[in-house]
Amino acid sequence: MRALRFTDWKTKPTLQDVDRPTPGPGEVLLKVAGAGACHSDVAAYDDFEAATAPKGMTPPFTLGHETSGWAEELGEGVTGIALGEAFLVYGPIGCGRCVPCSKGQDTYCERVAEMPYLATGLGRDGGMAEYVTVPARNLVPLGDADPVAAAPLADAALTPYHAISLALPVLAKGGSTALVIGLGGLGQIAVQILTALTGATVYVTDRKQDAVDRAVARGAIAIDASGDQAAQLREATGGTGVDAVFDLVGATPTIQLGQAVLARGGRLSVVGIAGGEVSWSFFTNPYEAVITNTYWGSIADLHEVVAMYQRGQIVPDVERFSLEDAPEAYRRLEEGTLDARAVIVPHAG
Template sequence: MKALRFTAWKTKPSLQEVERPSPAPGEVLLKVAGAGACHSDVAVYDQFDESTVGPQLAPAYTLGHETAGWIEEVGEGVLGLTKGDAYLVYGPIGCGHCAACSRGQDTYCENAAQTPFLASGLGKDGGMAEYMTVPARNLIPLGDADPVAAAPLADAGLTPYHAIKLALDKLQGGGKTALVIGLGGLGQIAVQVLKATTAATVIATDMKPEAMELAGRRGAVTVSGGDAQAERIRELTGGRGVDAVFDFVGLTPTIQLAQKVVAKQGRITVVGIAGGPVQWDFYSNPYEAELTNTYWGTIEELHELAALYRDGHIEVDVTRFSLDHALEAYEHLEKGTLLGRAVVVPHPDAPAAATDAVREQVAMGV
């Protein structure tokens, strides 16, 4: 079968022929419907090396930690799963027996330093292939929902959902406001999750007019960048500031913007991994305002998010690429030319695939 493999540090992945895997006890073989391309993948093959990350991410393996597909085969001991049913894959894989893993919070596994990999697609063969094996525990049912469009929910959806859920106490009741900074794939989903789960006024900002227009159609009040950006946001809150800010960029200027507009006793959650440093001290920030970050989410939260998706509360903006053109998906990702997420579709019979036609449209800037 074909698979997009990460083979060496500081080296772009390559499409290779590999043996189709077989499920071990407790696993299933998944026929991949779609695999999302993520900026984390770019960091793995373009920025990291053995001196900056642990051995869990060392090559070689198949990329793809945002995956959905259909049950093809079940391993020994797996019960209750039917061939052909569609599932979303919870990517993180911890030790399975520490307190964090018992809560379904594999991202914070207490034994992560001793595990052989971090997740499917991050150290373990992932979904940028025709087939992949997955622990049965890590499957989230999709019912009749489109698994191709659902694939990015595994990270681009779960990450903002987790951040928002942790901040819900700041958004309870009337008159609350939330700010979404950065309206790429994660930010667009964040706007929808906030609208579906809170009564807060959602303010959104980005440098791309088309991203702001899309967020506006989803119910956000949009604010353009520029010198008066912070003042305009504070005006929308009646001067009191924003109760919960979600920064999906993480650069120094975006975090500084969050600090300028957050309310007293508000919360700033930095979700973007740009790594921008900022100043935080007693005098330069509102009283009792929190500054924190988050990472991915729990398997229980992915079940909750998938339910919102199945019920039609969330739509995912995707551009589909055939597996043969997976490298082009990453090229568009690196250049920032996509609105939403790139999803690689390995099988031509995937629902509403039309992968080559869509790929050609994207390449022409449509």
């Protein structure tokens, strides 16, 4: 079968012929419906090298940590899954024995240093292929929902959903406000989640006007990125600041913006991994305001994300590519010329 492989550090992924995998005990072979292309993949093959990469991401492996597909073959011991049934894949794979893993929080596995890989598509062969094997535990049923468009939900929706769910207590009041910084795939879905789950007024900012326009069409209020954004937000909130800030970029300037507009008792969630660094002071941080970070989400979160997708509360913006065109999708992702999440469809047509 064909697969898009990350073969070495500082090397672009290439299409290769590989053997079709066989599901082991407790695993399911999926016929891949769709696999989303994510900036994390670009970081893996462009930014890291052996000395700096997270453990468990050593090449070679097949990319694709946002994956959906149909059950094709069941491994030993797997029951309760019908062949042909559509699923979304929960990517992270922990030890399955520690406290976080027992809660479905594989992203925070206490034995991550002992694991041979981080996730399906991050160290373990992922969904940028015709077929992929996945632990049965990591499959979330999609029902009749379109599995191709669902693929990005495994990261681009799960990640902001987890951050937003943790911030719900500060948004559960009349007149609450939220700010989404960065309106790529995650940011667009964050706006939809906030609109569906809260009554908050949602402000957004991004330097791409088309992205801002899409968020505004979804009910958000734009902040002019070319002006003094902090002053605009302070004025818009009557000087009190924003209750919940979601930074989907994570660069120093974006985190600083979040700090500058955070309300007392508010929550700044840094979700993007641009590696920004900022300072904190008792005298400048609003009283009882929390600055934190989150990473991906839990299996339970993904079930809830799928429920929102099935009800039409989340509609990902996707652009479909054939498997042969996957390198082109990543080229456009690197250039920033995609207007939607690229989804590789191995069995298109």
